[in-house]
Amino acid sequence: MEKQMTFEEKIEHYRTIIDDVSYPTVNKWKEEHPNKKVVGMFPVYTPYELPHAAGMLPVGVFGAGGKIEIDHADSRIQSFVCSIARSTLELGLTERLKNFDALYFTSICDVARNLSGIWQTNFPQQLVEYIHFPQNMNNSSAPKHYRAELQKLVSNLEQLSGKKITNEDLLNSIKTFNRNRELCLQLYHIKSTTPHLLSTFEAYIVLRLGTLLPVEEHSQLLEGIIPQIHQRKRTARDFVRVMIEGSFCEQPPLELMQVIEDAGCYIVDDDLLLHSRWFNEAVPLNGDPLLSLAESYINRSRYSSVRHYGNKSRKEQFLEKIKSGKVDGVLFCAPKFCEPALLDYVVLKDELEKHNISYMTFEYEEKMGVFESIRMQVETFVESVLFFS
Amino acid sequence: MQEQKFKYQGIGREYQKQLLTAWYERLQNAKNDGRKVAYLFVPGNVAEFLRVFDFELVFPEVNALQCGVRKTSGDLILKAEDIGYSSDVCGYVKNDIGMMLQGNIGPSGTEIPKPDLLLCTYCGCTTFIKWFEALAHFYDVPLVMLDVPYMRDGEISDTDRQYIVEQLKELIPLCEKITGNKFDYDKLVEAMKHSAEAEDLWVQILHSAKHKPSPFDSYFEAVFFMAPIYVLRGLPECTDYYREALKEIYERIEHGVGPIPDEKVRVVIEGPPPWPHFRAFWELLKHWGVCAVASSYSKVGGFWDHGFRHDYTKPFESIADYCLTCYTNQNLPMRTELLRSYAEEYSADAIVIHSVKSCRSFSVGQADMREQFIRKWDIPTLLVESDLADPRYFQAAQLKNRIDAFFESLEHKRLVKV
Ligand code: SF4
Ligand code: SF4
Numbered sequence: 001m002e003k004q005m006t007f008e009e010k011i012e013h014y015r016t017i018i019d020d021v022s023y024p025t026v027n028k029w030k031e032e033h034p035n036k037k038v039v040g041m042f043p044v045y046t047p048y049e050l051p052h053a054a055g056m057l058p059v060g061v062f063g064a065g066g067k068i069e070i071d072h073a074d075s076r077i078q079s080f081v082c083s084i085a086r087s088t089l090e091l092g093l094t095e096r097l098k099n100f101d102a103l104y105f106t107s108i109c110d111v112a113r114n115l116s117g118i119w120q121t122n123f124p125q126q127l128v129e130y131i132h133f134p135q136n137m138n139n140s141s142a143p144k145h146y147r148a149e150l151q152k153l154v155s156n157l158e159q160l161s162g163k164k165i166t167n168e169d170l171l172n173s174i175k176t177f178n179r180n181r182e183l184c185l186q187l188y189h190i191k192s193t194t195p196h197l198l199s200t201f202e203a204y205i206v207l208r209l210g211t212l213l214p215v216e217e218h219s220q221l222l223e224g225i226i227p228q229i230h231q232r233k234r235t236a237r238d239f240v241r242v243m244i245e246g247s248f249c250e251q252p253p254l255e256l257m258q259v260i261e262d263a264g265c266y267i268v269d270d271d272l273l274l275h276s277r278w279f280n281e282a283v284p285l286n287g288d289p290l291l292s293l294a295e296s297y298i299n300r301s302r303y304s305s306v307r308h309y310g311n312k313s314r315k316e317q318f319l320e321k322i323k324s325g326k327v328d329g330v331l332f333c334a335p336k337f338c339e340p341a342l343l344d345y346v347v348l349k350d351e352l353e354k355h356n357i358s359y360m361t362f363e364y365e366e367k368m369g370v371f372e373s374i375r376m377q378v379e380t381f382v383e384s385v386l387f388f389s
Numbered sequence: 390m391q392e393q394k395f396k397y398q399g400i401g402r403e404y405q406k407q408l409l410t411a412w413y414e415r416l417q418n419a420k421n422d423g424r425k426v427a428y429l430f431v432p433g434n435v436a437e438f439l440r441v442f443d444f445e446l447v448f449p450e451v452n453a454l455q456c457g458v459r460k461t462s463g464d465l466i467l468k469a470e471d472i473g474y475s476s477d478v479c480g481y482v483k484n485d486i487g488m489m490l491q492g493n494i495g496p497s498g499t500e501i502p503k504p505d506l507l508l509c510t511y512c513g514c515t516t517f518i519k520w521f522e523a524l525a526h527f528y529d530v531p532l533v534m535l536d537v538p539y540m541r542d543g544e545i546s547d548t549d550r551q552y553i554v555e556q557l558k559e560l561i562p563l564c565e566k567i568t569g570n571k572f573d574y575d576k577l578v579e580a581m582k583h584s585a586e587a588e589d590l591w592v593q594i595l596h597s598a599k600h601k602p603s604p605f606d607s608y609f610e611a612v613f614f615m616a617p618i619y620v621l622r623g624l625p626e627c628t629d630y631y632r633e634a635l636k637e638i639y640e641r642i643e644h645g646v647g648p649i650p651d652e653k654v655r656v657v658i659e660g661p662p663p664w665p666h667f668r669a670f671w672e673l674l675k676h677w678g679v680c681a682v683a684s685s686y687s688k689v690g691g692f693w694d695h696g697f698r699h700d701y702t703k704p705f706e707s708i709a710d711y712c713l714t715c716y717t718n719q720n721l722p723m724r725t726e727l728l729r730s731y732a733e734e735y736s737a738d739a740i741v742i743h744s745v746k747s748c749r750s751f752s753v754g755q756a757d758m759r760e761q762f763i764r765k766w767d768i769p770t771l772l773v774e775s776d777l778a779d780p781r782y783f784q785a786a787q788l789k790n791r792i793d794a795f796f797e798s799l800e801h802k803r804l805v806k807v
């Protein structure tokens with residue numbers, strides 16, 4: 001059936017899946033593979049390759065996107081915290097994650113870190129990992145240390161599944177995810193070169209679906225839709241080319257993306273679902289697979305507010321991205337209370353001011369329902385960019 | 390204990406003040422004296438290591454807290470918000486940036502020298518990284534990360550320890566280059582010895598709170614008493630300070646006096662204090678005869694009371710262990726267990742959590758801790774919210790209501806029990 005659907009029909013169909021907080025694709029997979037394990041991956045980047053190599057299903061956990069009420073999590077996390085942390089905990093406390101056997105959190109911020117601790121206490125039946133990513137990229141022992149961290153995760157997964165993970169398994173997973181990343185990047189290439197053919201709203205839905213499916217299935221699906229996108233008959237408009245910065249962890253409401261695009265913007269680049277294209281080169285397939293993953297994190301990662309930089313500072317990489325994407329203006333679009341995004345904002349906008357690049361800024365929350373004022377602000381922004389350029 | 394009755398009375402506070410004043414003056418003169426300046430954080434500070442190169446040390450957190458106490462933080466925070474900082478981010482960061490924007494005049498009116506090296510001792514709090522990245526941007530100086538892995542497995546692993554040791558060793562050439570001073574192993578050993586001695590004395594002060602009544606308040610007083618071990622560790626004057634301060638404590642024990650005239654309730658306190666309203670907060674608790682017999686905040690700059698000492702026989706490994714075990718780097722289950730065990734060890738009646746809105750490193754998870762204290766261990770626990778730097782978040786009337794209601798009910802429960 002999927003094969004005969006138009007691209008637009010597919011997007012509509014995928015949207016119902018990603019909007020469903022009961023994780024239908026995961027439940028189905030679990031029914032088909034009753035003895036296999038599911039591992040939840042909290043953003044931003046997580047080594048999906050490891051659970052995959054263990055024959056498990058890694059699944060992105062991105063909170064509830066405003067689709068459930070926060071009733072139970074309030075007694076455990078206070079109100080001045082980003083929505084993704086609160087609603088993820090609510091998903092757990094309301095047993096919506098009961099099909100998950102393990103959960104991965106990483107050293108992106110203090111909130112995610114402490115959420116991993118809350119999880120350990122409240123869900124002792126799940127394996128909870130808190131991954132320490134290297135922060136000193138120039139230190140010669142960083143790859144070795146991170147490799148040991150990955151090895152520890154592998155051992156714990158082996159224990160969970162009762163199955164040894166071989167180097168061959170790992171190489172196969174790396175290869176599989178390299179392919180998926182390549183396909184996801186093709187979507188970004190389309191967005192950048194022919195933005196009228198693919199909106200960010202649509203690309204996002206396709207990528208978000210990828211966090212819920214087995215990776216092979218997602219790659220196959222991408223292979224099917226990429227030609228469809230190229231064949232779309234849509235005219236290019238005189239829109240402003242913008243880039244979104246700050247939405248790397250908690251995801252903005254879909255309506256927000258629509259509002260921005262409707263207001264006259266092509267979002268030609270962004271940091272949404274960053275894990276889907278985290279490495280800017282394929283992870284090498286020769287040599288020790290865990291070391292390749294470790295070295296890739298250190299040397300091949302895209303910049304992000306939650307990863308300390310190495311030889312090249314984040315602001316340099318930010319400016320390069322603007323230049324190579326021929327971006328007219330930047331929309332700082334950060335979740336309320338998200339410290340990494342809000343703190344970086346000042347440094348990054350300073351750079352934009354130095355280089356005379358336009359920007360505007362707003363915050364979002366999962367529960368946000370009214371977008372009118374943002375629409376008006378973006379429209380004004382678009383006019384000012386058009387007027388001054 | 391207002392009027393002078395005893396020989397050593399007040400020495401802990403006074404001597405501390407003198408030492409900090411001298412330190413701020415030394416900082417002001419650092420550049421003229423040809424000394425290089427390193428900025429670093431209190432948790433996991435590798436003071437002993439940096440002293441080998443004769444760096445002057447600046448702790449932006451200490452400046453921020455001092456501004457809070459002197460009530461200048463509110464204006465400085467607004468300065469930072471003027472250039473784009475959100476009202477929701479860490480108040481310490483904004484305080485520091487605000488201070489920088491105003492010519493870097495420190496809390497005591499002296500100038501804080503610009504950094505020659507930013508050494509981000511990443512010891513738990515991820516905001517540390519964002520903070521120093523911002524400073525690297527504004528000052529345009531080198532930023533080096535000392536990557537301290539979080540205590541995610543509840544214990545020190547050899548891998549983590551070795552990782553820190555290797556980073557410290559790799560840092561030597563850069564420090565030599567900046568200061569022009571060669572690394573000197575004997576100097577490191579000497580600093581480590583001073584530290585260990587001061588730590589021994591400090592722990593005696595902390596443990597003294599097991600006495601009834603407690604001679605020492607481990608939260609409201611500890612914040613003064615702990616300053617030297619945080620900013621002057623590794624120097625002889627630091628050790629001297631604790632020798633003197635301990636005399637005051639012994640004297641109090643001898644006379645059966647403490648910081649609270651009539652100790653009625655013993656509590657363990659979690660979380661940093663509301664600096665701009667420090668006195669007011671203390672008064673709210675004093676009103677009920679509350680003495681803090683243990684606190685987690687007094688462990689952010691080092692966790693010595695369960696045995697750790699800087700060990701000169703293996704200096705690098707020991708510095709690594711010091712970094713790993715600071716309170717900010719302990720995971721939530723460890724923090725919860727620590728507070729519970731304090732309640733037991735120090736015969737506390739309750740736990741008080743001061744939850745700091747803009748410090749998510751501390752506050753996320755505190756509500757969950759509270760649930761556990763109450764449900765699992767039946768320890769009465771009060772959670773109140775304000776901020777450590779931002780005076781706008783301190784709602785005095787609301788806090789008073791909550792504090793009064795809690796201690797009233799505690800008192801009532803005790804009466805019923807008796
Ligand atoms: S949204 Fe920001 S603050 Fe919240 S968990 Fe993600 S990175 Fe941390
Ligand atoms: S978040 Fe908390 S621990 Fe971190 S720098 Fe701010 S005040 Fe300090």
